[in-house]
Amino acid sequence: MGIFEEKKSIAEPTGEVKMSTDIISEVAVVSSSTKIEGNIRTDGHLIVNGDVQGNVSSRGNLILTGNAFGEIYCESLLVETPESNADIIAEQNVIVKEGTVLKGNVHCKNITVLGTVVGDITATGSVVLKATAVVNGNVIAKRIGMENGAKLNGAVEMK
């Protein structure tokens, strides 16, 4: 293999289940003063404090405090950005923090919403809407929990 040939093993959203013995210790960081015009993918964890105008794929967990405009695939996701426009697929958990407006559809196992989600949520496990949560979209979930004050504008389907 030539030195400039691309390795094929980097994380693609294949949907395969990560083995419990996998220990991911590698972290990639896109700092707040950095902008990527294209896609980024990693076998490790990823912190996006800057802008990514493209798709983001992480075999590990992802913290999004910057902006991502595209599709996001990861293990678990913490969103704490003022506004984000991205469709999300997370193998495990998603947390949308208070003050965050997430515009896009979310597919995950479990999700906890403290901010605003504008889009449909599909969870194979639980959807938890905390008191500050606003969801403008439909929710499909196995279980749903809502705190007093949470707003859900959409249809709910329990599966």
Added chain:
Amino acid sequence: MSKYETQEIQQEALRILDEYDINRVQEGLRVDDPLEGIVFIQNVGEISKNVTVVAKSTVVDGDITSTSPLAIRGTVNGNIITTSDIGINGLINGDIEAENIDFSHAAIKGNSKAVRSVNLGSQSVVIGDISGNKVTIDGKVKGNVLAVNSLYFKSSALMVGSVTAGGISTEDGSRINASITLTNKESEGFDDSEFDLEV
């Protein structure tokens, strides 16, 4: 829905709320295995807040622009521009512009331009042009090198192409197959009188 079922759902909802309590995550306590990872990388994020790190297994297909330092250990298929420094220990298919550039175990297919210094380590290969104020080469270069001030070939250097520099020095062992142009003032402004033979 019976009263019993309602109570059961409420209890389940409370259990779920406890299980995924965001406050516990923020305190750095172990809540669930996947979330433990989030706490871990939050800590890493605090450490490297202003540095963009393209980790070893990371591939960026696109251009990167930044005003902060970059550490590239993975692969970037695109151009990289930063007004700060860049350290490269990976693969780049694209052009690089930075204040200072340091290549270590790097493979570059593209042009590298630094405002100040370029340092090419012994395990690095560049196919493309290099320019900077001060350039040090201990790796392999196929292309044109411009060093406004000084150019230093260390013992492992292998250079094919052309060289333009204010001054050049080479160590024993360096292999250079290049046309060389010196631009320093000391090498200009002489005339034939300098070669007068006075025995």
